[in-house]
Amino acid sequence: MHALFGEFIGTALLVLLGNGVVANVLLKGTKGHNSGLIVVAFGWAMAVFVGVFSVAAISGAHLNPAVSVALAVAGKFAWADVPGYVAAQMAGGMAGALLVWLIYRDHFDSTDCADSKLATFCTGPAIRSLPANLLSEVLATFVLVYAILSMVAPKVSLGAMDALPVALLVLGIGVSLGGTTGYAMSPARDLAPRIMHALLPIRGKRDSDWRYAWIPVFGSLLGGSLAAVAHGIA
Template identity: 45%
Template sequence: MEYTLFTKLAAEFVGTALLMVFGNGSVANVELSKTKGHHAGWINIAMGYGFGVMFPVLMFGGVSGAHVNPAMTLAQAVNGMFPWSEVLPYIVAQLLGALAGQLIVYVTYLPHYASTTEPEAILATFCTTDAEDSRFNYFINEFFGTFILVLGALCALSDPWGAKNPAAASIVVGFIVWGLVTSMGGPTGPGLNPARDLMPRLLHAILPIEHKGTSRWKEAWIPVVAPIVGAIAGAWLFKLLFA
């Protein structure tokens, strides 16, 4: 079945919003004061992001491809796997979806934002930073993380077994994200998705949170540019060797 562009964009919007709810929601549960999951640990966050990708791909993979990530959309377009005419609408839908999803996280955790006094904990629920405060390390981590994510996702969804059973492939993609957060997430988070970092960072700057501190805009270009470059490289390698 061929869906209209509007339906595809709705899928990208809702899918990206769900990614934020599950992903950044899990961070809020761990980092903010007085939550029932306070200090639950990194595995809780990794699961949240894994499910945050798995469920949108299961729900909308057959509708829009469930990119839910501007880096994935651009990578496929650059490598001739996605029409350029749909790139801008997809990215706008993803950005707005990330904004909506982060607003849901903020509203549902509002009392806990009010009771949290550590700026780093608050910022972590919105966007990424580098643990060593190294921009070079920040870029390298986001580049390779997104490279592996895009290569793995395209292989899983396009290989004969994945094309035959897209639900199983979607679950594998979720586990790829889960694995990446547990293995490569220590330095930066990770982001692996420009929409997942940029729009929540914008909200962090705007929302009236008492102890939020700085939004760290001087490094905000890194989790936007590095995932895009990494995704393009991952899609290129997939097309070169496995498509």
């Protein structure tokens, strides 16, 4: 239960700060309005940094169903523990999205663009082409998981700074591969907040784009699993 609570808290922090920076950039009247992809990528990197160092000692800080499944495929995590981790991560993602909405509620109300409101919860393609969008998500998650599996734990712990390599990895993926689909790389980062978008009484919202929702979910799980297989072969 301590591990599951850690995954819940860590994922909630991740989505709170990650979706929070998206809200800061996209919603009308914020201090960071229209500051662009670089700010979003940096904010997500810091979100990963905070989430990972906060709960790494408790749960291992997967914070992502794609990571938990990939670690199980690689034989580094028990399959029996995967459902509990995924459930905790999804619940954390929903909690983080709820907090973003509460914090930015006035800005949601003053923003006219329904697409921008949706984008503060979940990802969407810059150009809608499902094969290309799926490939983007698969490759981004492949890079994420393969690099994580390749990281060697330092012999001397640096405390919170041990989370820095993962944060820099997410920053690199964001600025290099984030322009096509928004680099979800995680059902807990995309599907869980998308569910909250559908449930919350957001003024002037659009549909939650369920026709696209399978892309970040399936793409991240496939990309992570392929990375685990490739790493095992290497």
